[in-house]
Every structure is written in structure tokens, then in C-alpha cells.
Amino acid sequence: MPSMHEELLRLKAAAGEELAAITQLGELEPFRVKYLGRKGEFTLVLRQLGQAPPEDRPRLGQLANEIKQELESAYASRESLLAEAGGGAAQAALDLTLPGRALPFGKLHPVTQVMDSVCSIFEGLGFAVAEGPDVEVDFYNFEALNIPPHHPARAMHDTFYISDSLLLRTHTSPMQARIMEKERPPLRMIAPGKVYRCDSDITHTPMFHQVEGFLVDRHISFADLKGVLSVFITRMFAENTPIRFRPSFFPFTEPSAEVDIGCVICGGKGCRVCKHTGWLEILGAGMIDPEVFKKVGYDPEEYSGFAFGLGIERIAMLKYGITDIRLFYENDLRFLSQF
Amino acid sequence: MKFTLNWLREYIDTDLEPARIADHLTMLGLEVDACVPCYPDLTGVVVARIEAVSPHPNADKLVLCDVNVGQERTRVVCGAPNARAGLVTALALPGAVLPGGFTIKPAKIRGEESCGMLCSAKELGITEDQTGIMELAADLQPGQPISQALGLVDTMIEVDLTPNRPDCASVLGIAREVGGVIGKRIKPPVAAPPTLAGENLPFSVEVESGADCPRYAARLIKNVKIGPSPWWLQQRLLAVGMRPISNIVDITNFVMLEYGQPLHAFDFNKLAGGRIVVRRARSGESLVTLDGTAHQLDSEMLMICDAEKPVAVAGIMGGANSEVDAATTDILLESACFAAIGIRRTGGRLNMSTEASYRFERGVDPQGAPKAMERAVQLTVALGGGEIVAGGVDYCEGVVAPAPITLRGSRTRALLGMDLTLEQIGAALTSIEIDAARIDDDTLRVNPPSFRVDLEREIDLIEEVARIVGYNLLPTTLPMVPMSFSEQDPLRELRKKVAQTLTALGFYEAINYSFVTPQHCDLLGLAAEDLRRQSVHLLNPLAEDQSVLRTTLLPGLLENLRRNVNHQNHDVRLFEIGKVFHPVESSQPHEPFRLAAIISGRRNPGAPVLYTGESPADIFDVKGVVAQIVESLRLSGAITCETCVVGQELPFAEPGSVLAVRGGTQILGWCGAFNQKTLKGFGVKQQAFFLDLDLAALGGVAPQAKNFASLPKFPFAKWDMALIVPVGVAAGEMLSAIHGCGEKCIEKAEIFDVFQGKNIEGGKKSVAISITYRALDRTLDDETVGKIHQKIIEMMIFRFNGQLREA
Incomplete structure (x- = not known):
């Protein structure tokens, strides 16, 4: 009969060998029962510990414990190894290239998206938002803005009329007059909204969107106009967007300016979109004309300010490379889903 | 305003490249719209003289031309009716590429060698003339390149003028601006015109009101020979898109373009009594203008009349009854200034717009009339060979000298945000002929030149200073303004929030035109007394289908649905938040915001069919959307969605498939299914569901406050x-x-x-x-x-x- 010591070592070797040969998770349980279970071989050997000479018992007990712990730990790592491998096989059965179970979602109209970005830039600069009526009184659309009847500037506007005195606003600038009439400076406002002009082709729709803005206080200068609009442009386009200001004419501002940015299509090299100038007109602006101030009862010697206006569709077309403005109003999902 | 570079260089000495000039003009506020070569590249096209012409042996309509091209002779087959011996014309040699892209090659035409092609002016892209090959001056040297011989190297520049700059509706005005940039003065063709006066003139001029007509100069030229203008003059007009007519008419047009002063030539012998009377039309009078249109006149309209009748609409267009024609011998030349407002009114009423009225409407230099008159007289004598009747009339009682303007340096600096000395300010103005004299340390006294009718106020001068200094050289700063909180418009916030909810629910946002066809109401089947039938009408719509302002958003969405379905997109979720318009007696319409949405096709558009299947949307989808909007706005307690009987409000809905959205007793809108008739009317071939809510009313319902309730401690x-x-x-x-x-x-x-x-x-x-x-x-x-x-x-x-x- 082999000594208990030998028996323990033999068990250790046999169990180790058998464990290493196991490749299926299912074979682990019989192994555990055979060696480590309550009636397993190990337990049987340990039960014989009482029959060993008393002086050998501590040594044998310690050895038995060491072997048992070793075996248990080997068993655990084998189990987790097989579980991992087996799990992998189970996962392969799931075809993960199938689409996710996405809930449907829609998008805001590109005009709204651009309008929101424009407004939020100015709101960030402390401008308040005011919206006015689409059907405007001739007075606010024209006369309050220093465009009397028969003024040649009216020819620039192609107005839709409702009656002698009512029209569809041709710009959102009437809000300038409406607000200044009611409130005193300092004022910082933007007026977003729909505007209308009787014109329809690949670059004009009879309805489009504008944001008009103005700032009035003491000591406001043309340099401030340049500063605020430059901030807007670098936020709206890119930090290094080339900007230029050039003289223009609006009846309600003086000096008046058009603001151009380096062509975003060709990078200023000249293309069809920028008419080979390398520049794109993006904003109209100017210092509010003293006549406009006088009409609302401000002293132009005390207050000065600037106003600006921009077309949302134009910016959207430039930003997204849209070539036909009419697409905005067809509401074709193939178009709307692109933005 | 169009002009050419060569033309500009007659008045200002510059060798700047066309692109540089264009750039300068744009940065001066004279935005250049086009800067293009006037003529095609005509390399290989030369002057040629036909020495002899012989018939083509194999073709009746062709001839063989023996052509002299300087050093050598060549033979060309030609089919032009005017090919004849001795004619100096244009020959495109082999290798030349004509403007249409056609390359000339030696060829056999019906068996005869042809070494080039004799060309018409149209074939060379010079004029529209295609009646025959070009007829050039006999003294041109054969063999000379045609571009050189005819001066066909030039650049056309078109400036988009703003309404405040009529002075630049002239080549001289543009030249003055260029002069300001390059530091040079212009050289006008007429320096100082003679003073016009005269006793015993064979004609008379009477002006009724100096307010209507501040200035009227007239001169008589006798025995002119009407004929075509010389090439140089035709070339100028052609280059800017004007058709040459006859020497006299061309001269008036040329001087108008040169000086910005419209001129008119009357056939003097057609003027009754030899009289010119500038007066308002009398009631009942009428006039047929040069364009053949008959006009009924009214007493607001200023006319040029003879002793009996109107002969021209002042400042707009001449009358047919006094037109210069081939038989004209004596002409009365008019160089006048008419009040802008009257021209605008008359032009508007007669629906006429001409080169002349364009300038008068914006303001013509009241001191410019005599100079332009003198220039035109000189040209007429030079080109038409007439005799000038000594003296003339120069009525100028209506001319008001522009008032001097005080310009403060301090004000200029404050408004521009730039440190400019009074000297710099003065120099900027002087560079474009605006005289500025120093009054004291802070003040300039400025006499605006008569051609700058736009300069009336200090601010006008400050703009000039900014323009000349250059906007891009002005500093860029951020304003120092007091901090303040900007109020939020609750309705705008609500719109944003609802839009956000709807996009999260799979809806795309639509934006439709505010104007629609009045037929939408019929297609929806609205009752005659339905308020939505009372719409705001446009007086001048672009088209009948855009003639009324919408009173409901649903038709727009139905049209969008049809469009998408027609493009094979059957699963549609669209919403629109926008204004509808309801007329208010003698006031601005009521413009409430509404929210409308449409659902059609699959319940889960865009989601993988694999999971969601093809199940079509139904009324519970729109009902659910309403519930989610209500929930997102925290209005669950206040708003209900109840079944309702289809009444007159919803003739477009399917009976039994409509819900009313109520806030208390108020109806905020509806959701439901469209009936088949409506869908058919809008050309939609599949079921569709809608919701239509009064957004402002929705915003008027108080949301449930956010009050914390303790979390339950016990199980349910x-x-x-x-x-x-x-x-x-x-x-x-x-x-x-x-x-x-x-x-x-x-x-x-x-x-x-x-x-x-x-x-x-x-x-x-x-x-x-x-x-x-x-x-x-x-x-x-x-x-x-x-x-x-x-x-x-x-x-x-x-x-x-x-x-x-x-x-």
C-alpha cells in the first residue's frame, strides 16, 4: 500500500493531467465530483489522515491542503478559460452586422438650423430677439427707414402689396423702427423672420428668411460695427475667414457697407459662385442714419448705432453647397434629411 | 452702368490693369458686376482687300476672290452678296479660331481651293451685322491684324450702381473716382462751355416752373446730314450694349454716357411755332412716344411741348411726332435738368423706364447741362456737318446752389472710430473734387460739387471720408456697452421646444410659402362661411397659385406629402410651425402661429423594417404625438384629446377618426385622419393623418409646476x-x-x-x-x-x- 504522501502526489499529478485535457465546459463538473466533491478521491484520501502516524499528521495535512488549493485554483482558471472560449462561440451566433434598433428621428429644416446658429451667436453677444408681423405697414417697412414714396431705393425691393398701406415686409428692418419707437437706448436686438419680394429664379424665391440686427448706444462707431460683424463671421464660418467691408448704399444707414467673406467654395481663387472675384457678399450693414433716429425721437448727436441684415438661405447655400434656392421650399425628404 | 477701359482712359491717365481698376471701384462702393474683354480673340484675322472676283465654276451663289493680304495674295471662296473687287474686308486665315470655336482650315469648296474665310462682323463677334462680309474703310492696310486695325482690344466693365450715385452713371464720373484713388484729376472733353444767350433766335423756350425743370438749355443746328455714325462712335455704344441708330441719336446717347446728362434731339421743323414749352400736360392730352406706345397724360406729368402739343415726355422719352429721321435737316438739341420726384412719378404712372429717366430719377447735375450741350454740338458739327445757329437758350432759374456743409473732425472720428486729422479728412474729400476749407481746429466748410446731388448732410461727408480712407483701413473694435439681460419671447421658446419634441419623434421640419392658391379652401371642402376662407389677398401676386396668404398649414403639408410620395418616399412625417393670416378690417391681419404635422406610410419611417415591420401608421400615432407634445410641455393635466364629431370645421377629416385637443373648454386643435376625398383632391394616393394645433393657445395654457414629491417608500x-x-x-x-x-x-x-x-x-x-x-x-x-x-x-x-x- 502506497504511503499517504505518495497517494497525495499521485492524485495531484492525475488530477492535473485530467484537468488539462478538458476542453468542454460540460466535462468540468464530472471532474469536480471525481476529485473535489464530498465523495471525491481527494476527500477519500484526507479521510485516511486519521490513520497516519500522529507525528506525520501535521505535515501530511499541510501538503493535502496545499494540493487541494492548487487544484481548486487550477480548476477555476480552467473554468473561466473555457467559459470565455465557449462564450465567444455563443456570441458568434449573433449577427452583429444587423442594424441597430434605432428609433426614428427627424431634423429641423436647414433654414431653421442656420437661423438658430445665427441667432445664438448674437444672443451670446447679448442681443435680444424680437419678431414682428409679416404683413407690415408701409410706414415701418419704408418711411420710418428713410425710404419715402417714389424713392429709387423702393425699386430695389420688389414689394408685394396687400393694400395701399399694407405690404409683405421686404426686410425685417421694420423691427428696428418699431422697437426704437417704444424703447430707449442702450438697445441690442436682432429680428429674425420671413421676408418677401416678388422675384423668383434659381437664386431668388419670393419668400426667404432674414435676420436684421441693430445696436444703439452712446459712442458707437463704425469700428464697433466691424468688430461685432467680424465676431459673427468667424463664429459662423471659420476663425480665419477672410473678411472685407466695402461701401454700399441703404437708405436707413450711413455710412453703409456690404460685408464679403473669402469665397468658401474656391477658397478665394475665383469660381462661378463668387463670380470669379474670390469674395462672397454675406451681409449688409451700416451706421443707422440720423434721419431714422430723428423719426423715432432719438437725438443723433447723443446716440449712434449700427444695423445689419443677412439672408439665411444664402448662408445655408454657401455653408452646405446648395445650388438651387427653390429646394428649400419643396420639403423633399431627400433634401431635408441631408442636413 | 457699363463702360470700357479705353473709353475711361480718354479722361484719366492710368495704365492700371482692368482687374485692378475693377477692384478699386468695388472697394469704393461702385460694385463691379462684370469685367470682360469686349471682343473675342481674333488672332489670325487680318484686313484684306479683294482685288478681283470671278465666278465659281461649280456653284451659282459662290465666287472666287483674289485677295490681297499685304505681302501675298491668296484665293478664297466666298458666298457673301457684297463680295466685290476693291472691297476692304476681314479675312480669317487658316489656323484662326472664330468666336464660335470654328477653326479655319484650307479647304476645297465645290472643287475650288479656298485659303481662309472672308467674315461678317457677326462671325467675328464684333457686331450683330450678318448681311454680308465686313465693309471696312478703304484706307486700312491689308495684312494688318483686324484687332489692331479696328481697335478691338478693350475691356468692358459693368458697375452695379447704388441709387445714391447718379454722378457715376457717366464715364467721367467713374473716371473721377478712379482719379481719387490714383491721385490724378480727370480731363473732361469740354472744359468751359460758352455762355448761351442770343437775341432774335429762330426758336424760343418757355419753362413754366423752375421747380419742375430747374434748367433747360437748347441750341439749333441746321443742315445736318443724318447718316450712320463713324466706327469709333458705334464701337463705344456697341461695347456697352447700345444699338447705333444714326449719327445724331448716337451722339446724344454717347454724351449721356460720357457726362451722365441725358440729351434729346428734336426735328426742329416738326415743332409747331418753333417753340419749346416745358409744362405739365393738360387733361385730355396724349402722346405717342418713340417706342410707338400711346400714352394718356395727366396734369401731374411734365411735358416738353411745342406751340400746340406735347412733343416729349420730359426726361423720359421723346415723342414720335418730333422724331429725328432720315429726312431731318435741322435739329433742336435739348440739354436739361428735371426734378427727380416728377420723373419718378411720371415714369411710374406711364410704366416707362429709360436711360434718361434712370438718371433724372436719381438726380442729374444741374450745372452739367451746358457742358454736355457743348460736347454734343461739337460732335454734331464734326460728324453731321451741320451749321450751328449762334447763341442758344440756357434757362437756369430753377437751379439752387447746394448749401455748404459743416463737417466736424470730432464727429468724424467718433462715428468712424478712427483718429483722423482734419488735414486727412480734407484731403480725402478734395481727392474726388469735393472742396473743403478749414474753419477752425475742428471744422471744415464743405461746398458739395453740383454733380454730387447726394451730399446734403454732415453724415454724407463722413461716409465719403470713410469710403476714400477705405473701410478696411478703419479700426475693428468691440463696443463697450452696459451688460443687460435680453428678454426671451415665450412663444419663440415654445416653438423651439415643440420643434425639438417633434424631431425627436421622427418628424422632419417643413417650411412652406406663406402665400398659397385660393383653391386650397375648396380642396379642403371648407364651408362658405368658414373663417379660413377669408384670406388676405396680394395685389400683385407672382402667380394665381401664390395669391392669398394661408389660413391653414395643412394644404402645404399635403402638397409636400404628394411630392414625396411621387418621388417614391412613402413614409412621411413632416411638421410645420408657421403663421397663418386672418384679415382684420382696415388693419394688419392677425398672424397666429400654428403647428401642423402629417403622418403617412409606415409607422416607423427610417427604422429597420427587420424589427418594426411594414405596419402602417394609424390615428393612434397622431394621438400619441399630441400626447407627447402635451407631456413635453408639462400640460398633461390641462389638455385632453377627445373624440369629436366631424363638424363643419373639419370637412377634410374622416368621420369617426377625429379627436379634438382641448384645454378646458377651449379647442386648441385637432388630430385625425384625412378623408379620401381630400387626399384625392391633393393627389395623395395613400392614407394620411394630421394634427393641427393653435400654438399660441397652447402657449397660453399654464404648465404644471415642477414640484418635488417624495419617492414612495413602500412597494406597489x-x-x-x-x-x-x-x-x-x-x-x-x-x-x-x-x-x-x-x-x-x-x-x-x-x-x-x-x-x-x-x-x-x-x-x-x-x-x-x-x-x-x-x-x-x-x-x-x-x-x-x-x-x-x-x-x-x-x-x-x-x-x-x-x-x-x-x-
Whole structure:
């Protein structure tokens, strides 16, 4: 009969060998029962510990414990190894290239998206938002803005009329007059909204969107106009967007300016979109004309300010490379889903 | 305003490249729209003289031309009717590429060698003339390149003028601006015109009102020979898109373009009494203008008349009755200044716009008339060979000298935000002929030149300073303004929030035109007295289908749906938030915001069919959307969605498939299914569901406050019941009955199944309801819950005439 010591070592070797040969998770349980279970071989050997000479018992007990712990730990790592491998096989059965179970979602109209970005830039600069009526009184659309009847500037506007005195606003600038009439400076406002002009082709729709803005206080200068609009442009386009200001004419501002940015299509090299100038007109602006101030009862010697206006569709077309403005109003999902 | 570079260089000495000039002009506020070569590249086209012409042996309509091209002779086959010996014309040699892209090659034409092509002016892109090959001056040297011989190297520049700069509606005006940039003065062709006066003139001029006509100069030229203008003059006009007519007419047009002063030539012998009377039209008078249109005149319109009748609409167009024609011998030349406002009014009323009226409407230099007159007289004598009648008339009683303007350096600096000395300011103005004299350390006295009718106020001069200094050289700063909080418009916030909710629910945002066709109301089947039929009409719509302002958003969305379906996109969820317009008597219309949405096709557009299947959307989809909007706005308690009978408001809805959205007693809108008739009317071939809400009214409902409630500490118990009730019983009422029964422990009641059919008696349905019970102060035991549940079952059985469905 082999000594208990030998028996323990033999068990250790046999169990180790058998464990290493196991490749299926299912074979682990019989192994555990055979060696480590309550009636397993190990337990049987340990039960014989009482029959060993008393002086050998501590040594044998310690050895038995060491072997048992070793075996248990080997068993655990084998189990987790097989579980991992087996799990992998189970996962392969799931075809993960199938689409996710996405809930449907829609998008805001590109005009709204651009309008929101424009407004939020100015709101960030402390401008308040005011919206006015689409059907405007001739007075606010024209006369309050220093465009009397028969003024040649009216020819620039192609107005839709409702009656002698009512029209569809041709710009959102009437809000300038409406607000200044009611409130005193300092004022910082933007007026977003729909505007209308009787014109329809690949670059004009009879309805489009504008944001008009103005700032009035003491000591406001043309340099401030340049500063605020430059901030807007670098936020709206890119930090290094080339900007230029050039003289223009609006009846309600003086000096008046058009603001151009380096062509975003060709990078200023000249293309069809920028008419080979390398520049794109993006904003109209100017210092509010003293006549406009006088009409609302401000002293132009005390207050000065600037106003600006921009077309949302134009910016959207430039930003997204849209070539036909009419697409905005067809509401074709193939178009709307692109933005 | 169009001009050419060569033309500009007649008045200002510059060798700047065309692109540089264009750039300068744009940066001066004279935006250049086009800067293009006037003529095509005509390399290989030369002057040639036809020495001899002989018939083509094989073709009746062709001839063989023996052509002299300087050093050598060559033979060319030609089919032009005017090919004749001695004609100096244009020859495109082999290798030349004509403007159409056609390359000339030696060829055999009907068996005869042809070494080039004799060309018409049109073939060379010079003029529109294609009656025959070009007829050039006999003294041109054969062999000389045609571009060189005819001066065909030039650049056309077009400036988009703003209405405030009529002075630049002239080549001289543009030249003056260029001069300001390069530091040079212009050289006008007429320096100082003679003073016009004269006794015993064979004509007379009477001006009724100096306010209408501040200036009127007239001169008589006799025995002119009407004929075509010389090439140089035609070339100028052609280059800017004007058709040469005759020497006299061309001269008036040329001088107008040169000086910005419109001129008119009358056939003097057609003027009754030899008189010019500048007066308002009398009622009943009429005039046929040069364009052949007959006009009824009114007393607001300023006319040029002879002793008897109107002969021209002042400042706009001449009359046919005094037109210069081939038989004209004596002309009366008019160089006048008319009040801008009168020209605008008359032009507007007669619906006429001409080069002359364009300038007068914006303001013509009242001192410019004599100079332009002198220039035109000189040219007429040079080109038409007439005799000038000594003296003339120069009425100028209406001319008001422009008032001097005081310009403050301090004001200029403050408004521009730039440190400029008074000297710099003065120099900027002087560079474009605006005289500025120093008054004191801060003040300049400026006399605006007469050609700058736009300069009236200090601010006008400040703009000039900014323009000349250059906007891009002005500093860029951020304003120092007091901090303030900008108020938020609650309706705008609401619109944003609702839009956000809807996009999250799979809707794309649509934006439709505010103007629509009046037929939409018919297509929706709206009753005659429906308020939505009362719309705001445009007086001048672009088209009938855009002639009224919309009163409902639904038609726009239906049209969008049709468009998408037609493009094979059948699964559509669109919404629009926008204004509708309701007329208000003699005032601005009411413009409330509405929210409308449309659902059609699959329930889950865009989601993988694999999971969601093809199940089509139904009315519960729109009902659910309403519920989610209401929930997102925290209005759940205040707003309900109830079945309603289709009345006159919703003739477009399917009866039995409509819900009213109510806030208290107020109807905020509806949701439901469109009926087939409406869908058919809009060309939609599939079912569609809508919601249409009054957004402002929705915003008027107070949202539920956000008040924290302690989280329940005790578990809930969920008990089910299945009741068999008559099919007519509304499930919603069953839930209301449970909620309304007064039991405090009911946390929630939910329908989890509605079933009709197998094992259920006909005319009945099974409604399964799950009720969640919870007490806040203790755990409910089964016995307690059981008692309550049993009580509710009994209540339900009694109330809905039901019975318990055994499991």
C-alpha cells in the first residue's frame, strides 16, 4: 500500500493531467465530483489522515491542503478559460452586422438650423430677439427707414402689396423702427423672420428668411460695427475667414457697407459662385442714419448705432453647397434629411 | 452702368490693369458686376482687300476672290452678296479660331481651293451685322491684324450702381473716382462751355416752373446730314450694349454716357411755332412716344411741348411726332435738368423706364447741362456737318446752389472710430473734387460739387471720408456697452421646444410659402362661411397659385406629402410651425402661429423594417404625438384629446377618426385622419393623418409646476382584471371610472389588452386592465388590495354592464 504522501502526489499529478485535457465546459463538473466533491478521491484520501502516524499528521495535512488549493485554483482558471472560449462561440451566433434598433428621428429644416446658429451667436453677444408681423405697414417697412414714396431705393425691393398701406415686409428692418419707437437706448436686438419680394429664379424665391440686427448706444462707431460683424463671421464660418467691408448704399444707414467673406467654395481663387472675384457678399450693414433716429425721437448727436441684415438661405447655400434656392421650399425628404 | 477701359482712359491717365481698376471701384462702393474683354480673340484675322472676283465654276451663289493680304495674295471662296473687287474686308486665315470655336482650315469648296474665310462682323463677334462680309474703310492696310486695325482690344466693365450715385452713371464720373484713388484729376472733353444767350433766335423756350425743370438749355443746328455714325462712335455704344441708330441719336446717347446728362434731339421743323414749352400736360392730352406706345397724360406729368402739343415726355422719352429721321435737316438739341420726384412719378404712372429717366430719377447735375450741350454740338458739327445757329437758350432759374456743409473732425472720428486729422479728412474729400476749407481746429466748410446731388448732410461727408480712407483701413473694435439681460419671447421658446419634441419623434421640419392658391379652401371642402376662407389677398401676386396668404398649414403639408410620395418616399412625417393670416378690417391681419404635422406610410419611417415591420401608421400615432407634445410641455393635466364629431370645421377629416385637443373648454386643435376625398383632391394616393394645433393657445395654457414629491417608500401591488363589456363601451371611460372611483391607493390603471372574437360573445369585447395599488404609509397586504380590487370590479361590472372574464 502506497504511503499517504505518495497517494497525495499521485492524485495531484492525475488530477492535473485530467484537468488539462478538458476542453468542454460540460466535462468540468464530472471532474469536480471525481476529485473535489464530498465523495471525491481527494476527500477519500484526507479521510485516511486519521490513520497516519500522529507525528506525520501535521505535515501530511499541510501538503493535502496545499494540493487541494492548487487544484481548486487550477480548476477555476480552467473554468473561466473555457467559459470565455465557449462564450465567444455563443456570441458568434449573433449577427452583429444587423442594424441597430434605432428609433426614428427627424431634423429641423436647414433654414431653421442656420437661423438658430445665427441667432445664438448674437444672443451670446447679448442681443435680444424680437419678431414682428409679416404683413407690415408701409410706414415701418419704408418711411420710418428713410425710404419715402417714389424713392429709387423702393425699386430695389420688389414689394408685394396687400393694400395701399399694407405690404409683405421686404426686410425685417421694420423691427428696428418699431422697437426704437417704444424703447430707449442702450438697445441690442436682432429680428429674425420671413421676408418677401416678388422675384423668383434659381437664386431668388419670393419668400426667404432674414435676420436684421441693430445696436444703439452712446459712442458707437463704425469700428464697433466691424468688430461685432467680424465676431459673427468667424463664429459662423471659420476663425480665419477672410473678411472685407466695402461701401454700399441703404437708405436707413450711413455710412453703409456690404460685408464679403473669402469665397468658401474656391477658397478665394475665383469660381462661378463668387463670380470669379474670390469674395462672397454675406451681409449688409451700416451706421443707422440720423434721419431714422430723428423719426423715432432719438437725438443723433447723443446716440449712434449700427444695423445689419443677412439672408439665411444664402448662408445655408454657401455653408452646405446648395445650388438651387427653390429646394428649400419643396420639403423633399431627400433634401431635408441631408442636413 | 457699363463702360470700357479705353473709353475711361480718354479722361484719366492710368495704365492700371482692368482687374485692378475693377477692384478699386468695388472697394469704393461702385460694385463691379462684370469685367470682360469686349471682343473675342481674333488672332489670325487680318484686313484684306479683294482685288478681283470671278465666278465659281461649280456653284451659282459662290465666287472666287483674289485677295490681297499685304505681302501675298491668296484665293478664297466666298458666298457673301457684297463680295466685290476693291472691297476692304476681314479675312480669317487658316489656323484662326472664330468666336464660335470654328477653326479655319484650307479647304476645297465645290472643287475650288479656298485659303481662309472672308467674315461678317457677326462671325467675328464684333457686331450683330450678318448681311454680308465686313465693309471696312478703304484706307486700312491689308495684312494688318483686324484687332489692331479696328481697335478691338478693350475691356468692358459693368458697375452695379447704388441709387445714391447718379454722378457715376457717366464715364467721367467713374473716371473721377478712379482719379481719387490714383491721385490724378480727370480731363473732361469740354472744359468751359460758352455762355448761351442770343437775341432774335429762330426758336424760343418757355419753362413754366423752375421747380419742375430747374434748367433747360437748347441750341439749333441746321443742315445736318443724318447718316450712320463713324466706327469709333458705334464701337463705344456697341461695347456697352447700345444699338447705333444714326449719327445724331448716337451722339446724344454717347454724351449721356460720357457726362451722365441725358440729351434729346428734336426735328426742329416738326415743332409747331418753333417753340419749346416745358409744362405739365393738360387733361385730355396724349402722346405717342418713340417706342410707338400711346400714352394718356395727366396734369401731374411734365411735358416738353411745342406751340400746340406735347412733343416729349420730359426726361423720359421723346415723342414720335418730333422724331429725328432720315429726312431731318435741322435739329433742336435739348440739354436739361428735371426734378427727380416728377420723373419718378411720371415714369411710374406711364410704366416707362429709360436711360434718361434712370438718371433724372436719381438726380442729374444741374450745372452739367451746358457742358454736355457743348460736347454734343461739337460732335454734331464734326460728324453731321451741320451749321450751328449762334447763341442758344440756357434757362437756369430753377437751379439752387447746394448749401455748404459743416463737417466736424470730432464727429468724424467718433462715428468712424478712427483718429483722423482734419488735414486727412480734407484731403480725402478734395481727392474726388469735393472742396473743403478749414474753419477752425475742428471744422471744415464743405461746398458739395453740383454733380454730387447726394451730399446734403454732415453724415454724407463722413461716409465719403470713410469710403476714400477705405473701410478696411478703419479700426475693428468691440463696443463697450452696459451688460443687460435680453428678454426671451415665450412663444419663440415654445416653438423651439415643440420643434425639438417633434424631431425627436421622427418628424422632419417643413417650411412652406406663406402665400398659397385660393383653391386650397375648396380642396379642403371648407364651408362658405368658414373663417379660413377669408384670406388676405396680394395685389400683385407672382402667380394665381401664390395669391392669398394661408389660413391653414395643412394644404402645404399635403402638397409636400404628394411630392414625396411621387418621388417614391412613402413614409412621411413632416411638421410645420408657421403663421397663418386672418384679415382684420382696415388693419394688419392677425398672424397666429400654428403647428401642423402629417403622418403617412409606415409607422416607423427610417427604422429597420427587420424589427418594426411594414405596419402602417394609424390615428393612434397622431394621438400619441399630441400626447407627447402635451407631456413635453408639462400640460398633461390641462389638455385632453377627445373624440369629436366631424363638424363643419373639419370637412377634410374622416368621420369617426377625429379627436379634438382641448384645454378646458377651449379647442386648441385637432388630430385625425384625412378623408379620401381630400387626399384625392391633393393627389395623395395613400392614407394620411394630421394634427393641427393653435400654438399660441397652447402657449397660453399654464404648465404644471415642477414640484418635488417624495419617492414612495413602500412597494406597489399590481392586480389585473378582464371584463367583458358591450363593444360600444369606450375604454377611455373605463379608465376614467377607475381613476375617478375615489380609491386613494390607485396609482395607475392601464389597458393591456382589448379582444373580440373567440370565446367572446358577439357584440361584446374583453377589456383587460391592470391596476397598480400603492399606499404611501404602509405595505399593502393581499387582503387589503383584494378587497379594493373586488370593489372596483363590482363597480365596473355595474357601471359598464359587464361581466368578469374567467381566466
